[in-house]
Amino acid sequence: MEKYIEMNHVSFYYDKTEALQDVSLTVNEGDFLAIIGPNGSGKSTLMKIILGLLKPMKGDVRLFGKPVEEFRDRACIGYVSQKSNSFNSGFPATVYEVVRSGLAKKTGLFAKYPSDASDQVKEALISVGMQAYSDRPISALSGGQQQRVFIARALISKPKILLLDEPTVGIDQQNMQSFYRMLTHLNKHHGITIILITHDVDAVSKSISHVACLNRTIHFHGYQKEMESLSDEQLEAWYGHPVRRVKHEGGHVHD
Numbered sequence: 696m697e698k699y700i701e702m703n704h705v706s707f708y709y710d711k712t713e714a715l716q717d718v719s720l721t722v723n724e725g726d727f728l729a730i731i732g733p734n735g736s737g738k739s740t741l742m743k744i745i746l747g748l749l750k751p752m753k754g755d756v757r758l759f760g761k762p763v764e765e766f767r768d769r770a771c772i773g774y775v776s777q778k779s780n781s782f783n784s785g786f787p788a789t790v791y792e793v794v795r796s797g798l799a800k801k802t803g804l805f806a807k808y809p810s811d812a813s814d815q816v817k818e819a820l821i822s823v824g825m826q827a828y829s830d831r832p833i834s835a836l837s838g839g840q841q842q843r844v845f846i847a848r849a850l851i852s853k854p855k856i857l858l859l860d861e862p863t864v865g866i867d868q869q870n871m872q873s874f875y876r877m878l879t880h881l882n883k884h885h886g887i888t889i890i891l892i893t894h895d896v897d898a899v900s901k902s903i904s905h906v907a908c909l910n911r912t913i914h915f916h917g918y919q920k921e922m923e924s925l926s927d928e929q930l931e932a933w934y935g936h937p938v939r940r941v942k943h944e945g946g947h948v949h950d
């Protein structure tokens with residue numbers, strides 16, 4: 696199994712604020728990893744380091760076996776930011792156009808779209824269950840639907856890793872389960888490695904294979920099943936405030 700991301704003893708400071716301390720983390724091909732941590736725990740910093748936007752002061756990062764500073768194949772990592780699904784109601788683009796714009800990552804901003812662009816858009820929309828919405832204005836969709844469209848936009852450049860920052864913000868509880876089912880489908884049937892960043896312990900659903908608990912440093916990194924066996928006290932100690940977990944029908948621990 697190929698190692699997609701390796702972080703070794705990474706530390707990062709903003710002036711005197713130590714945002715990350717001695718973080719080591721490996722993400723393998725096929726993983727579905729949730730990185731969870733409270734506000735200010737360093738999640739965004741970690742993500743920017745993975746994306747090569749920030750350079751660690753200590754330690755090193757390898758992407759697909761290469762040092763991050765030498766890694767050029769940016770299309771390998773699809774990134775969906777937290778703010779993607781906050782459109783003004785007047786935004787004119789259709790779902791089709793938004794997804795197609797993801798091809799610019801491969802072709803360059805001013806290049807023409809390939810002749811099979813519409814097939815590629817269709818395929819990406821099918822994979823997130825949004826094919827029926829192709830001609831709709833993006834601004835007319837719900838937050839959760841927009842989030843799916845942005846995932847399709849990221850998928851169109853055929854990334855190996857999908858990095859999702861707080862993807863369930865703005866999605867109601869009822870649509871949350873189908874959102875996770877869609878991610879599981881991408882992970883299991885399309886072979887996409889997924890990293891999901893969240894401050895919400897709730898995100899630890901049974902779709903996820905691994906969990907990393909971050910609070911400046913990694914407090915736990917292992918299989919999702921192992922995390923279920925941690926005591927509330929252990930979880931609270933790193934999370935910094937009480938964590939309420941309840942059992943759901945599936946037998947797995949949610950929140």
Ligand SMILES: Nc1ncnc2c1ncn2[C@@H]1O[C@H](COP(=O)(O)OP(=O)(O)OP(=O)(O)O)[C@@H](O)[C@H]1O
Binds near residue numbers: 709713741
């Ligand atoms: N540009 C910056 N300059 C100075 N300090 C910063 C900067 N960005 C983040 N920090 C600090 O670094 C620490 C980690 O921040 P980071 O944004 O990575 O956390 P986070 O887990 O993503 O938070 P949230 O869940 O609130 O988005 C925090 O103490 C934060 O105040």
